Amino acid sequence: MSARAIGRTAVLAAVALVFAGMTTHSVTVADPGCAPVGTVGTPEVTVDESTAGLEALAPAAVDLPEQVWFRTTAESFNRRWSFATRGGQVYVKEAAVLGGWRTVELPGCLAGRVAGVSADDDEVMAIDRDGRFFTMDHALSAPRDWNWSSRYGTPLWTGPGNTLPPGTLAWTWSVLSPNEDHVWRDTAGNDHPVGGAKVSHVFALTHDGRRIQYVDPWLPVDHSYEMATPHGGRFQAVALSTSASTSLVVNRFGDFYTRLYDFDISGADKVFFRYSYEDQRGLPEAPDMLAERVDGRYAAIQLPAPDWMRQPKVPGEITDRISVHKTGPGSAARELRVEGRDGGRNGFWTKRLTDESWTFVATGQPLVGTVLENSATDRSADTPTTPSPYDYMGVSPQGWSAQVRAFDVAVTPTPLRITFGDGDGLDLILHTVDGLRQMPQEPGISSQPRQFDGTIELSADLLTSLDAQPAAVRDFVRNILGGKRFTDTSVAVTGTGFHIAALGLSLNRS
Template structure:
């Protein structure tokens, strides 16, 4: 048995322990008259690099472009195939070919009803007119291997299906895989194996462009998981594209940001991965996922997860048709594209993720997207949404008080201020990660308790300056926090209260 097969067996065994004895809510999403099972979510098989089965597909009878340059939900591509949707159907051609579009075979209840399609890696996500998910597997293989599934959700991608979050402005399918990507890099500069399975998400831009909800097929059938937009979740985007867990957003003034983020990278998947807020720089990288998970000699995944990075302004006209796609192994192998114009010619602006500037590629095709203002100056903060309204405060039995302001489920870290009766105070940092759930959770903050994996951080400066603090502050840091920089804690939040287990304290909504 190969090392990869051993890892996969170990993963499946751990999954069995996680799901043993768990119950899931029954949610009917899929059309009962159309429930294709498919192979999506199952272990990878060998890729057939031929085009077997392509000639059996009927030639397309609609007008389609010779070449697709930008990944959208009307036209998309992976490294082998280009897909497009017109009039409710899906069409395909070889990515390197200038012509040869053919009609993809669809399940009966999906044919004629496709509202969007997005390809990444070896999977294609199609959304029907009701927002329901249909996934095509083996999209890097020959067409004869392609098959569709309406399954989505826990356990193990066998759930009843899911739909786009309400109010979705833009969405994208993202797949980070061990076969194509191999590794990704954390904020300590360490590369980590993707794991024994792929990380597949639908990323959806919602709430007027302020929020990004992601829907993982191994997680509950809900819309509760989020990735914050830039500026603490207050940035308002008009477009989104995601590939291999790298998201690209832009506002109406042409300010671009990218972020490497998914459920595993966020710190949420403690069943399969080992994370740490302690500095992991300089530690050796693990040779594989299993060693990383069980051997403390190797670098753990550095937390917090990577934040948004601002990209340079495009030196020309642009539209809201933006795109990111993978170009090779590793999380830096990404290309960004945005439709636009330069010198009177239409085309697209492009840059590799790490390039310092954009270059223009002329296509001389009509612009499709809405033209953005693209101010030459940074206007990221011009349209920031209001801060989160969830403020909490309370007093402990010992007499010290605590305060959390503008808490947001998708934003971390959050300042945690402690005030003491003798006039002293400590500014702490509260890290929160939305943990692994197997039952549905309402989105946002509601009366349903929402549980986070938390870590209280006493900054190095605060630790070094304890001797200058008040006696009460010194006592708190040394006795309650154990004199440590990091203290793990569970955190439970509702729209009325905020409980921090390590402090044995519940704050009330203020």
């Protein structure tokens, strides 16, 4: 759990209740010898807008750019500061000033071992050579306020630490905060307060660019949570950048997609947030998180979560050095950048999230990324992938059968086919959300049961014309689904079985 609902005090109290009496049997993470809890993960109460403490840092003795234009893991920035890593160290300068780099003081266990750094909002994530996470907090304040921690995971960001998922091709740090972002917008067009805390994730591009795993510091120490790439996971990305829960990906053909998504936005955090698949358009927005959570007169968070949005093609040469950063409050306040060339000039192409076209900014800096093909046509589905092998089927005592094909933990919704004994059929939609867990879960589908929050959706047209449907369909909708368009259900999945509680039916791998 990252950004939580009702205010900072209520957040911590509620989480304490969730985890009370529980132990964490997490994956083993070697303690690097410095793991202060500090104040990592808490919202900034006050921010020192001065540069106090900067003058005490030693001037950088390495060659660094005068300006940082991209949020990568070699160089990064937030609203106030630019960061870079060279030779295992971290360097900082004022973002609005050319040059002036100084050496960041690091914990002894991290100094000389930094392999990557990513800044967003008031936090900086550093990864050491073993892939371990180190977080620096208060990164929008003066350097004298900065503090480091290797803690990560349950409870309350005080766990033993975590690492990048195996096979990570690219990673990025993302922070959605009440102080900087204020609100985010769902698919019904309603704005929702970020809450009393923040949403912080490491997003990692894995599995040859076909999966995105995200690692939240308030969730168990594992690598189980995923966000599918575009086209139901068939899109093969070569680069990833995320800021304030907005991810930007590109493939080798220069096709760009963005998506607003994190643990809370996905629908997973039902302890602190109220979600609904019912149409929330036109309902008033709640004045605060408490009212939104408990008062049904206000709009709930619309599900399903926002999907990937295709971005226009860049009209020029580009590389795989991409970047997204926040520019102000609200989930539309994002700027996209991609390194490239125009008319023989080096620089970057840029656009605001909702702009219809890109513009070019010349920097004169040499190109660093790998040049992409950037086809003039959409080739986002031109990287064939094998469908998920997890097909399930079961027969009820009443004689009707249910079938789920190519189930994927990161892809939703999934078609759910009901077939009756007389040959009539009913096509339903099964929405699944990877819910809140307190114990580590193996990635993907395995012999360990994986629990989902599910919702069965019935076509609105079919519900309207129910009296005209075959008898078997009418009876199923009325008796099993209660005559409702949306039916909530728990779903449990293993490599051999698939249980849908609302149907009272267990399906077997087929």
